[in-house]
Amino acid sequence: NAGVMQNPRHLVRRRGQEARLRCSPMKGHSHVYWYRQLPEEGLKFMVYLQKENIIDESGMPKERFSAEFPKEGPSILRIQQVVRGDSAAYFCASSPRTGGESDTQYFGPGTRLTVL
Amino acid sequence: DAKTTQPPSMDCAEGRAANLPCNHSTISGNEYVYWYRQIHSQGPQYIIHGLKNNETNEMASLIITEDRKSSTLILPHATLRDTAVYYCIVRVASSGGSNYKLTFGKGTLLTVNP
Numbered sequence: 001n002a003g004v005m006q007n008p009r010h011l012v013r014r015r016g017q018e019a020r021l022r023c024s025p026m027k028g029h030s031h032v033y034w035y036r037q038l039p040e041e042g043l044k045f046m047v048y049l050q051k052e053n054i055i056d057e058s059g060m061p062k063e064r065f066s067a068e069f070p071k072e073g074p075s076i077l078r079i080q081q082v083v084r085g086d087s088a089a090y091f092c093a094s095s096p097r098t099g100g101e102s103d104t105q106y107f108g109p110g111t112r113l114t115v116l
Numbered sequence: 117d118a119k120t121t122q123p124p125s126m127d128c129a130e131g132r133a134a135n136l137p138c139n140h141s142t143i144s145g146n147e148y149v150y151w152y153r154q155i156h157s158q159g160p161q162y163i164i165h166g167l168k169n170n171e172t173n174e175m176a177s178l179i180i181t182e183d184r185k186s187s188t189l190i191l192p193h194a195t196l197r198d199t200a201v202y203y204c205i206v207r208v209a210s211s212g213g214s215n216y217k218l219t220f221g222k223g224t225l226l227t228v229n230p
Binding site: 004006031035042048056059089091093095104105107108110112 | 150160165203216220221
């Protein structure tokens with residue numbers, strides 16, 4: 001049973017370019033969460049999505065960041081016009097549903113974004 | 117969600133039991149205790165969770181005190197591969213609200229020594 005998959009694992013961008021991070025949830029999971037881990041810091045919640053819906057994006061920076069989880073295909077975290085401060089590890093997690101014990105979140109291996 | 121307090125670091129000898137404490141004195145009756153770990157440069161790995169009763173799975177045991185104000189994660193036979201940062205998180209496991217936001221503190225860096 002494949003776990004949460006993220007790609008690419010490492011991404012290098014120059015300032016001003018766009019970064020696209022992909023997340024495929026575990027089979028049977030319809031809830032996706034994105035977290036960011038800045039160097040030497042803990043993970044911080046960014047956004048929670050269900051298929052075709054953004055449920056909570058309260059942790060997303062107001063500008064340049066967007067996320068989607070289309071009906072078909074992986075969830076995408078998109079960062080436009082990247083800056084050096086966006087350099088971080090971005091982790092995706094998925095759960096079968098929210099509410100109750102069965103909403104345990106399982107994390108992917110992360111995408112390490114480096115902005116030059 | 118209730119806040120948690122963990123020691124910043126611990127050492128354990130390989131093959132011995134590792135006992136990682138967590139204080140959560142403000143935990144509410146409907147909040148679960150979850151444990152994750154993060155091995156260097158990897159994604160957080162779910163370990164175990166519990167509400168009131170002690171829990172055991174193939175990875176670890178979770179002992180929750182009767183008043184639920186603290187808990188201990190036990191790795192019965194630590195190996196070098198268990199060296200990681202261990203996070204204790206409390207969260208409401210019910211629908212509604214924003215209980216889905218996991219709040220990661222600084223955790224405990226467990227170093228297993230040969």
